[in-house]
Amino acid sequence: MKTLVEAAASLAAGHTTAAALTDAALARIAAPEGEGARAFIAVHAETARASAAAMDALRVAGRAPSAYAGIPISIKDLYDEAGVTSRSGSMALKGAPPAKATAPAVQRLIRAGFVILGRTNMVEFAFSGLGVNPHFGTPRSPWDRASGRLPGGSSSGAGVAVADGMGFAGLGTDTGGSCRIPAALCGVVGWKPTAKRVPITGILPLATSLDSAGPLARSVADCAVVDALMAGAEDPVAPKKLPIKGLRLGLPRGTFLTDGMDGTVAAVFGRTLTRLSAAGAQIIEFDLPELAEIPVANAAGGFAASEAWAWHHSLITAKADDYDPRILKRIRRGEQMSAADYVDLLQARARIIAAAAPRTAPFDAVICPTCPIIPPRIAEVEDEADYNRINMMLLRNTSVGNFLDLCSISIPCHAPGEAPVGLMLTGEHMGDARLFQAAASVEAVLAA
Numbered sequence: 001m002k003t004l005v006e007a008a009a010s011l012a013a014g015h016t017t018a019a020a021l022t023d024a025a026l027a028r029i030a031a032p033e034g035e036g037a038r039a040f041i042a043v044h045a046e047t048a049r050a051s052a053a054a055m056d057a058l059r060v061a062g063r064a065p066s067a068y069a070g071i072p073i074s075i076k077d078l079y080d081e082a083g084v085t086s087r088s089g090s091m092a093l094k095g096a097p098p099a100k101a102t103a104p105a106v107q108r109l110i111r112a113g114f115v116i117l118g119r120t121n122m123v124e125f126a127f128s129g130l131g132v133n134p135h136f137g138t139p140r141s142p143w144d145r146a147s148g149r150l151p152g153g154s155s156s157g158a159g160v161a162v163a164d165g166m167g168f169a170g171l172g173t174d175t176g177g178s179c180r181i182p183a184a185l186c187g188v189v190g191w192k193p194t195a196k197r198v199p200i201t202g203i204l205p206l207a208t209s210l211d212s213a214g215p216l217a218r219s220v221a222d223c224a225v226v227d228a229l230m231a232g233a234e235d236p237v238a239p240k241k242l243p244i245k246g247l248r249l250g251l252p253r254g255t256f257l258t259d260g261m262d263g264t265v266a267a268v269f270g271r272t273l274t275r276l277s278a279a280g281a282q283i284i285e286f287d288l289p290e291l292a293e294i295p296v297a298n299a300a301g302g303f304a305a306s307e308a309w310a311w312h313h314s315l316i317t318a319k320a321d322d323y324d325p326r327i328l329k330r331i332r333r334g335e336q337m338s339a340a341d342y343v344d345l346l347q348a349r350a351r352i353i354a355a356a357a358p359r360t361a362p363f364d365a366v367i368c369p370t371c372p373i374i375p376p377r378i379a380e381v382e383d384e385a386d387y388n389r390i391n392m393m394l395l396r397n398t399s400v401g402n403f404l405d406l407c408s409i410s411i412p413c414h415a416p417g418e419a420p421v422g423l424m425l426t427g428e429h430m431g432d433a434r435l436f437q438a439a440a441s442v443e444a445v446l447a448a
Contacts, residue, residue, distance in 0.1 A: 004168040004222035005238055008067045011059065018052035018059070018070025021168075022115050025072045028166045029117065035164055038139040039157040041077045041089065043118035048072060051115045058113070068225065069113025074161050075171040077119040078126060079103045079213075080202035088204045089122040089154075091135050092315055092322040103202025105213050105230040106171065112229050117167050120157030124327045126173060126206045127308060129181045129394040130381055131156030134324050141185050141375040143420050149375035152182035152394065158216045159186035169217040169226050175206045175304060177370075177398025179214045180410035184370035184422025185394075189443075190216045190410045191223040192401060194430050198230045207307040209349075210402045220411065220443045224436045239436035242364060244445055245280030247438060249425075250363035252288040257397050261372040268421040269369045272413040272446065279445045284363065290356040294403050297348035300341040301333040309334025326387055353404050360406075361428060364438040368397055370410040370422030397424060407432040409439045413446055 002010070010016045026045050029036035036043075055070035064070070075081070078088040080099035087093045102110070110116065121136050123129075131153035132138045139160040141149035151160050158170030159182030172179040174192040183190025195212040205211055215226035221238035228236030251273075261269070277283055308331045320328060360366050371394050381387040401408035406429055410422035425442065427435030 001165045001218060002168075003219040004068070004071055004217055004225060005219065007071050007168055011070055012067060018055040018115060019049065021070065022048050022052035022072045022117070025117055025165065025167050028164060035139045035160050036166060038137040039121055039160040039164070039166060040074070040118045041087070041121050041136050041157070042084070044116055045118075048115050048117050055113050055115065064113060066112040070115060071113075072115040072117045072167045073109065073169045073171065073226070074117045074120045074158060074167045075106055076155055076158055076173060077122050078173065078204040079106050079171060081106065081116070081119075084119070086204050088125050089133050089136060090124045090323065092319040094322075099202070101202065104199045105203070108229050108232060109226070120155070120161055120170055122156055123154035124324045125204070125308070125312070125331070126154040126175060126178055127304065127327045127330050128391050129153050129177055129398075130387065130391050131159075131182060131185070132378070132381060132387075138378055140378075141420070142187060143375060148378045150185060150378055150381070152185035152371070152375070154178040155182050155190075155216060159183055159188060159190070162186070162188045162216050162218060169215045169222055171226075171230075172214060172216050173203060173206070174212045174214055174398075174402065175210045176395045176402050179216055180370050180398045180408060180422065180424060181394050183216050183410040184412075184424075185375040185420055187412045187414070187420035188216055188218055189220055189223050189412070190214070190422075191227055192408045193227055193231065193432055194407045195405060197430070197432060198227070205307070205311055207303040209303040209307060212402070220409065220436060220439045223409065227432070239433070239440045241441040241444060242434075242437045244276075244441045247281040247441060248363045249276065249281055249283050250360060250366040251283055251285050252291060252366065252368065253285050254287075254291070256291040257368040258372065260393060261369060262374060264374050264419050265369050265372055265421050268414050268418065269423070272423055276442065276445055281442075281445075286359060288356060288359055290352045290359070291400065293348070293352050294400065297345055297352065298403075300345070301337045303345065305330065305334035306337045306342050306345070307334070309337070326384060349403060356404055357429070360426075365425035365427055365435055367423060367425055370398060370424040372397065374419040374421065401426045405429050407435050409435060411439060411443050411446065
């Protein structure tokens with residue numbers, strides 16, 4: 001399947017049209033044998049076709065608003081669209097008033113001419129890394145679909161949509177890994193920006209201290225283009241690759257990021273390190289003791305529970321029965337947190353960030369597996385204890401970047417036909433541009 005950047009080139013050369021790209025994406029969404037019915041909560045077929053026709057007319061007239069005008073994408077069901085109710089994958093918001101305005105991050109893409117295909121499925125209120133949704137169904141990972149594998153969450157529909165050609169990118173959010181986990185489990189690229197770069201106004205929150213908004217797509221360059229537009233850039237371009245020879249990749253010592261890693265992930269990760277080393281990258285082990293301090297800081301419930309409870313408590317009072325019980329229980333943890341617990345958490349986070357920053361600063365990126373396991377079967381998380389255990393395993397590595405307020409990306413590193421495995425590269429706070437350059441270099445080595 002073509003990447004977003006390749007589609008833009010085809011549009012510019014006159015080899016395709018926005019209408020053709022949009023019709024093809026809508027056909028994949030509607031295909032009865034596909035995952036469209038589970039990957040999307042709402043499809044804007046009529047408005048998408050109208051937008052595509054408008055972009056084709058503007059391109060013919062030489063007035064296309066950007067090189068990407070007419071490219072179809074999807075948005076997660078917690079981004080506001082004017083006139084649409086943002087349900088966040090839940091039944092509790094059924095019948096809520098529609099949004100009065102479109103989220104700025106989405107509006108910037110619309111101004112660039114992107115075509116919005118519809119709203120993708122997600123974990124209810126974005127509060128899990130598994131991808132399970134009992135209300136709208138759970139979309140299947142593209143790998144071993146017959147066995148019913150988890151897509152990862154919470155941006156589950158976005159990951160499946162991009163992998164299956166239902167649009168060239170999908171907007172997700174990432175509070176603890178919700179862009180990168182589905183990217184890893186679906187075999188695509190997922191990007192988490194430094195949080196403050198992209199406005200979260202008009203996005204239904206999970207934890208505003210950790211929430212960030214980013215894309216899932218089929219290449220590093222695609223993510224870089226969409227991220228730049230979401231952040232307000234006027235002329236986004238694909239990132240230039242850093243020289244792979246001498247690229248400094250930090251590998252934390254210890255078992256925090258690799259404990260419990262299954263055999264497939266271990267083998268693919270080891271092979272990936274070998275390939276990068278052979279290409280000239282420097283794999284440098286280093287100590288990052290602050291990793292062990294993060295779970296201690298979060299012991300009382302963390303930002304997700306406390307800040308979610310602050311947003312949800314009134315809705316829960318009115319509509320608790322409409323919640324997924326497993327999500328409801330996780331939100332209710334915040335009810336037990338005191339103001340002192342929350343202030344302690346704020347102070348611990350600031351201290352841990354300050355201590356970790358000089359340890360990671362010497363590297364172009366810190367690397368580890370995105371997730372320590374391959375996509376589990378959906379049936380494996382029916383028991384609540386297994387649901388919680390596997391969820392925490394999937395979130396463990398990715399949530400570090402959110403807590404430390406860094407930028408991070410997941411790139412597929414498995415071979416065709418293998419179970420999907422993601423390689424995660426994490427950069428510095430506001431080091432997004434350099435991380436994209438490093439990621440593009442790594443991607444090129446892995447694709448060779």
